[in-house]
Amino acid sequence: MAVGIRGKGRPKLTETAEIDLAIREATLQAMLEHGEAATMHAIAQAAGLSRKSLYARYPNKQALFVGIIRDALTNAEALQYEGGGSAEERLLHYIEAALAAITRPESQALQHLLRRDHGYISALKTEMLDATRKIFFAPLAALLGEAKAAGELAIDDVEATARATIQLIFAEGLRPDDDRPRGLTHGLRGDYAAFLTRLLTRGLTPRRP
Numbered sequence: 001m002a003v004g005i006r007g008k009g010r011p012k013l014t015e016t017a018e019i020d021l022a023i024r025e026a027t028l029q030a031m032l033e034h035g036e037a038a039t040m041h042a043i044a045q046a047a048g049l050s051r052k053s054l055y056a057r058y059p060n061k062q063a064l065f066v067g068i069i070r071d072a073l074t075n076a077e078a079l080q081y082e083g084g085g086s087a088e089e090r091l092l093h094y095i096e097a098a099l100a101a102i103t104r105p106e107s108q109a110l111q112h113l114l115r116r117d118h119g120y121i122s123a124l125k126t127e128m129l130d131a132t133r134k135i136f137f138a139p140l141a142a143l144l145g146e147a148k149a150a151g152e153l154a155i156d157d158v159e160a161t162a163r164a165t166i167q168l169i170f171a172e173g174l175r176p177d178d179d180r181p182r183g184l185t186h187g188l189r190g191d192y193a194a195f196l197t198r199l200l201t202r203g204l205t206p207r208r209p
Helices: 013-037 040-047 051-057 061-074 087-102 105-116 118-149 158-173 186-204
Strands: none
Touching: 013 040, 013 051, 013 061, 013 105, 040 051, 040 061, 061 118, 087 105, 087 118, 087 158, 087 186, 105 118, 118 158, 158 186
């Protein structure tokens, strides 16, 4: 979205919102395509702004990236997945959705950026933890809690089980690479989701007398 180079004067509220949206879209696209190699000049051009207008909002590229990522994390929504069927089916759908989310190109670009410059992790630690809890942990804890209450799964500690499950999902979906992000293909995502679901449900299935 390009808003065009503005003339002199203070922007109106509607213009400010349009400028902020243009900067956010241009920055996210630049991060996806170029990562840390993206420049303030290129982002300003893509947003339809002058470099002066961009620097007036963000003093440098790290501040820009931190601001845009923080906004994205703060406004992230809980993971959506198909909620019908048995506990095993619901868990499979959740794991498939989680793997798809963390292997999307934009997610992989963010992971690569964070690996390349740990300063972003320090600046965004609180937001990253909050977003992880909202996006991944809360829906899974609710799923496991419902399955426990219904007697479908034998779970002693729902929160601990949810944390361990998320760690297993992230361990396979967030695989480090020195050159570029690398994630599971669609077919491998399905295979790993099925494997992890079987591993968890067989260990949590109540024993019948």
